[in-house]
Amino acid sequence: MKRLRTTGVMGALLCLATCLGGTWLVPAAAQKPNIVIILADDLGYGDLGCYGHPTIRTPHLDRMAAEGMRFTDFYSAAEVCTPSRAALLTGRYPVRSGMAHDQFRVLRNRSVGHLPQDEITLPEGLKAAGYATGMVGKWHLGVWSINPEGHPRKHGFGSFFGLPHSNDMDPTPAAPKGAPGRPDQDPGWWNAPLYRNEEIVAQPADQTKLTRLYTEEAQRFIRDHKRQPFFLYFAHSFPHVPLFASDRFRGTSRRGLYGDVVEELDWSVGQILETLRKEGLAKNTLVFFTSDNGPWLIMNQQGGSAGLLREGKGSTWEGGMRVPGIAWWPGRIKPGTVNAGLACMMDLFPTALNLGGAKVPDDRVIDGVDLRETLLTGSPSPRKSLFYYRGTKLFAARDGHWKLHLSTQKGYGQPKPDVHEPPLLFDLFSDPGETFNVATNHQNVVTTLFKEIETHRATVVPVVSQLESVQPAPAPR
Amino acid sequence: MKRLRTTGVMGALLCLATCLGGTWLVPAAAQKPNIVIILADDLGYGDLGCYGHPTIRTPHLDRMAAEGMRFTDFYSAAEVCTPSRAALLTGRYPVRSGMAHDQFRVLRNRSVGHLPQDEITLPEGLKAAGYATGMVGKWHLGVWSINPEGHPRKHGFGSFFGLPHSNDMDPTPAAPKGAPGRPDQDPGWWNAPLYRNEEIVAQPADQTKLTRLYTEEAQRFIRDHKRQPFFLYFAHSFPHVPLFASDRFRGTSRRGLYGDVVEELDWSVGQILETLRKEGLAKNTLVFFTSDNGPWLIMNQQGGSAGLLREGKGSTWEGGMRVPGIAWWPGRIKPGTVNAGLACMMDLFPTALNLGGAKVPDDRVIDGVDLRETLLTGSPSPRKSLFYYRGTKLFAARDGHWKLHLSTQKGYGQPKPDVHEPPLLFDLFSDPGETFNVATNHQNVVTTLFKEIETHRATVVPVVSQLESVQPAPAPR
Numbered sequence: 033m034k035r036l037r038t039t040g041v042m043g044a045l046l047c048l049a050t051c052l053g054g055t056w057l058v059p060a061a062a063q064k065p066n067i068v069i070i071l072a073d074d075l076g077y078g079d080l081g082c083y084g085h086p087t088i089r090t091p092h093l094d095r096m097a098a099e100g101m102r103f104t105d106f107y108s109a110a111e112v113c114t115p116s117r118a119a120l121l122t123g124r125y126p127v128r129s130g131m132a133h134d135q136f137r138v139l140r141n142r143s144v145g146h147l148p149q150d151e152i153t154l155p156e157g158l159k160a161a162g163y164a165t166g167m168v169g170k171w172h173l174g175v176w177s178i179n180p181e182g183h184p185r186k187h188g189f190g191s192f193f194g195l196p197h198s199n200d201m202d203p204t205p206a207a208p209k210g211a212p213g214r215p216d217q218d219p220g221w222w223n224a225p226l227y228r229n230e231e232i233v234a235q236p237a238d239q240t241k242l243t244r245l246y247t248e249e250a251q252r253f254i255r256d257h258k259r260q261p262f263f264l265y266f267a268h269s270f271p272h273v274p275l276f277a278s279d280r281f282r283g284t285s286r287r288g289l290y291g292d293v294v295e296e297l298d299w300s301v302g303q304i305l306e307t308l309r310k311e312g313l314a315k316n317t318l319v320f321f322t323s324d325n326g327p328w329l330i331m332n333q334q335g336g337s338a339g340l341l342r343e344g345k346g347s348t349w350e351g352g353m354r355v356p357g358i359a360w361w362p363g364r365i366k367p368g369t370v371n372a373g374l375a376c377m378m379d380l381f382p383t384a385l386n387l388g389g390a391k392v393p394d395d396r397v398i399d400g401v402d403l404r405e406t407l408l409t410g411s412p413s414p415r416k417s418l419f420y421y422r423g424t425k426l427f428a429a430r431d432g433h434w435k436l437h438l439s440t441q442k443g444y445g446q447p448k449p450d451v452h453e454p455p456l457l458f459d460l461f462s463d464p465g466e467t468f469n470v471a472t473n474h475q476n477v478v479t480t481l482f483k484e485i486e487t488h489r490a491t492v493v494p495v496v497s498q499l500e501s502v503q504p505a506p507a508p509r
Numbered sequence: 510m511k512r513l514r515t516t517g518v519m520g521a522l523l524c525l526a527t528c529l530g531g532t533w534l535v536p537a538a539a540q541k542p543n544i545v546i547i548l549a550d551d552l553g554y555g556d557l558g559c560y561g562h563p564t565i566r567t568p569h570l571d572r573m574a575a576e577g578m579r580f581t582d583f584y585s586a587a588e589v590c591t592p593s594r595a596a597l598l599t600g601r602y603p604v605r606s607g608m609a610h611d612q613f614r615v616l617r618n619r620s621v622g623h624l625p626q627d628e629i630t631l632p633e634g635l636k637a638a639g640y641a642t643g644m645v646g647k648w649h650l651g652v653w654s655i656n657p658e659g660h661p662r663k664h665g666f667g668s669f670f671g672l673p674h675s676n677d678m679d680p681t682p683a684a685p686k687g688a689p690g691r692p693d694q695d696p697g698w699w700n701a702p703l704y705r706n707e708e709i710v711a712q713p714a715d716q717t718k719l720t721r722l723y724t725e726e727a728q729r730f731i732r733d734h735k736r737q738p739f740f741l742y743f744a745h746s747f748p749h750v751p752l753f754a755s756d757r758f759r760g761t762s763r764r765g766l767y768g769d770v771v772e773e774l775d776w777s778v779g780q781i782l783e784t785l786r787k788e789g790l791a792k793n794t795l796v797f798f799t800s801d802n803g804p805w806l807i808m809n810q811q812g813g814s815a816g817l818l819r820e821g822k823g824s825t826w827e828g829g830m831r832v833p834g835i836a837w838w839p840g841r842i843k844p845g846t847v848n849a850g851l852a853c854m855m856d857l858f859p860t861a862l863n864l865g866g867a868k869v870p871d872d873r874v875i876d877g878v879d880l881r882e883t884l885l886t887g888s889p890s891p892r893k894s895l896f897y898y899r900g901t902k903l904f905a906a907r908d909g910h911w912k913l914h915l916s917t918q919k920g921y922g923q924p925k926p927d928v929h930e931p932p933l934l935f936d937l938f939s940d941p942g943e944t945f946n947v948a949t950n951h952q953n954v955v956t957t958l959f960k961e962i963e964t965h966r967a968t969v970v971p972v973v974s975q976l977e978s979v980q981p982a983p984a985p986r
Binding site for chain 2: 078081084085086087089094098116119265286287290291332333339340354368370372387433459463464465466467473483
């Protein structure tokens with residue numbers, strides 16, 4: 033054992049904790065915990081009751097936070113959808129896997145590329161450790177109607193039920209230009225295919241029923257696999273536009289259609305946690321709720337809110353990447369904890385693999401850090417830095433409470449970035465809204481961050497982007 | 510009893526609730542509840558953990574909210590200090606009492622005027638009903654060194670300990686211009702007098718100890734009056750600038766000096782609630798926490814945050830007047846309630862008087878509405894409308910979720926208002942950030958609000974402002 037610098041009672045307690053640590057942090061094989069990741073799409077930092085929204089009601093997520101750990105400094109790994117999801121499932125910045133592109137920022141509905149086969153995914157790792165793996169919801173890491181290798185079942189998931197991509201990506205000719213933000217939208221304007229595994233079960237998917245269908249499917253997956261450790265990746269299609277809520281929720285929130293949709297999503301989370309409780313699985317299941325990026329502000333009232341954070345989806349300002357993050361594991365995570373440590377969705381990769389007794393790949397750079405101790409003991413997050421990419425370009429870097437911007441750009445509606453020479457420096461603890469550039473007074477911090485950026489860049493090997501190549505649409509008959 | 514439209518079990522329950530209502534809402538004379546109002550100064554809507562701030566830690570206020578009722582649509586009665594406090598203690602818009610002025614927006618340290626003697630204050634009403642009444646903290650409704658009639662003890666308080674006005678109002682010649690926002694400020698730059706009743710106990714007050722001294726005084730008041738119903742008005746001097754925290758808190762928060770100060774204020778709230786618990790008074794005491802107006806944004810990092818709300822102190826945009834509002838009364842208020850009803854600090858006037866079995870004045874317009882039922886049963890707030898004044902000018906009006914702006918102006922740094930003809934209309938439920946003017950599509954709402962404004966204006970009798978006259982400073986010796 034390492035020599036402890038503390039003495040007396042505190043020292044003894046630390047010693048006890050250290051001695052017990054091995055058995056406590058790594059459950060025995062028979063007790064491998066189930067892992068559920070619930071991902072919202074375009075939900076902003078400020079959109080939940082427990083993150084301060086004044087009119088959207090999210091009692092189930094608020095309760096999840098009250099029973100678990102709420103992160104206030106949690107990040108998606110990218111500012112838009114495809115790269116963010118690639119990073120979540122690989123534990124690596126998306127620039128490493130080719131799942132980023134400066135012009136074509138996400139996969140489109142006729143994209144040929146997909147998450148490369150040589151990437152090791154979270155479900156692949158957990159499957160090798162004896163887990164049942166299932167995915168429900170939006171994939172957006174490959175379009176198997178164009179290229180079969182892009183299917184979730186080619187990347188570690190035993191089962192799949194959901195959409196291949198965003199819910200606005202198969203517009204019919206009837207869909208007016210700019211339709212996603214219209215309040216009077218028609219579900220028939222979109223032609224998204226709903227799949228069970230490789231089979232289309234509905235096209236167009238009835239988007240008003242999507243959240244409910246996803247939820248029922250996720251509940252079924254939990255019940256079907258309750259005697260085996262399982263990993264469920266439940267990626268909601270909403271509140272990405274076009275927004276649709278079921279009859280039960282439509283028109284019921286104070287926040288309009290966006291609120292209806294988020295409140296139905298909150299209901300869904302409540303259903304999942306309730307199913308885990310009913311099946312007696314709650315005490316052996318880690319559930320993590322987060323969002324793939326910030327709110328899509330150009331959608332106006334059909335976009336969300338980043339609270340006091342600056343900008344939204346598509347931007348490396350905080351509003352584009354800092355998102356809600358709530359962890360729940362009754363009996364293991366201390367209820368009502370607010371964790372201010374820096375953490376990122378990539379961290380779920382080594383955390384989940386280690387919890388499942390699976391191997392964390394050691395033949396490649398893994399950017400995620402293991403949050404087990406943070407979750408289970410409330411100790412400080414081991415993450416010290418974070419890099420903010422827009423496409424393949426590193427726009428900003430964070431070390432502790434400092435954030436250095438080399439370039440900034442609004443998520444949408446600003447054609448070119450503002451390149452900052454000298455760069456901007458913000459203290460995100462005292463200035464989370466990124467209002468006061470303090471670079472002049474902290475040149476040593478600027479220098480340190482530049483060095484960290486160089487060190488990081490040296491680890492990034494250029495690869496071909498998967499997001500560029502598209503199969504042309506067939507000629508009209 | 511009124512005919513109930515519901516039937517069966519629900520009807521029977523409603524009937525029971527109605528029958529019990531009389532005794533439940535009005536405690537017997539022997540059980541008159543204690544009432545404590547804790548007011549922060551310039552604390553913004555977004556500055557507490559339970560209102561979404563990512564780095565300021567407020568565990569005691571968060572717990573107060575978890576054990577009580579947190580309002581998401583609660584307002585100060587004005588956008589700056591003096592008028593807001595006048596309204597809190599009279600239940601009336603400050604324009605009615607002459608405690609508003611368009612140029613001199615608050616009382617200054619040589620102001621002759623004060624809260625008029627013919628205004629009936631909350632402590633006067635409660636004192637007449639047998640309450641001990643005490644005030645700790647910042648008064649700002651009269652300067653008794655200039656005019657003895659301005660003292661809190663001339664307006665219903667049995668005891669007073671605190672400052673006559675804001676903590677930046679007695680600058681010494683050493684205080685640099687613009688000093689309030691400086692991080693390296695010196696407590697010796699200000700010469701604020703700390704009073705116990707009519708006697709100065711320290712000048713300059715050591716502002717680094719102010720929160721602690723106030724807190725100890727408030728605890729003493731509670732203990733000294735525990736055998737009698739009491740009303741305590743505890744008005745903190747902070748987080749108004751210049752900011753000072755005690756040694757224990759200075760440099761300890763992540764949010765810088767502003768965070769240190771708010772976290773010490775949070776500690777103070779914890780001390781008050783703990784004292785009530787220890788003395789066995791918790792179940793018979795209503796505590797209400799709020800702020801006098803929004804954050805003072807021009808103070809930069811020494812000003813707070815309104816979260817997703819627009820603008821701050823001094824403005825009739827939401828950020829200037831919507832503030833935290835937390836009610837706590839163990840055993841009477843249902844724990845963990847989030848109340849989205851419209852409410853205002855003026856409502857505490859009739860609420861507290863009615864709880865105390867005191868008379869609500871019927872010889873004048875009272876603008877506050879009784880929130881007893883809302884607090885004790887969670888029923889919808891009876892308040893349907895609100896008028897937003899800047900000085901003596903009505904700038905905006907609210908009805909339900911609609912807000913109509915006749916004029917808008919930043920709190921500071923915008924010399925003249927933007928007069929809106931036609932006016933702006935916002936739906937605060939779907940658009941709490943006041944981004945999307947929807948007047949064109951809701952002309953009937955605009956018409957209704959204009960009528961309500963006219964009806965309201967007809968009740969406002971012009972009076973002389975108390976905020977204009979100032980006694981010149983004595984000539985330098």
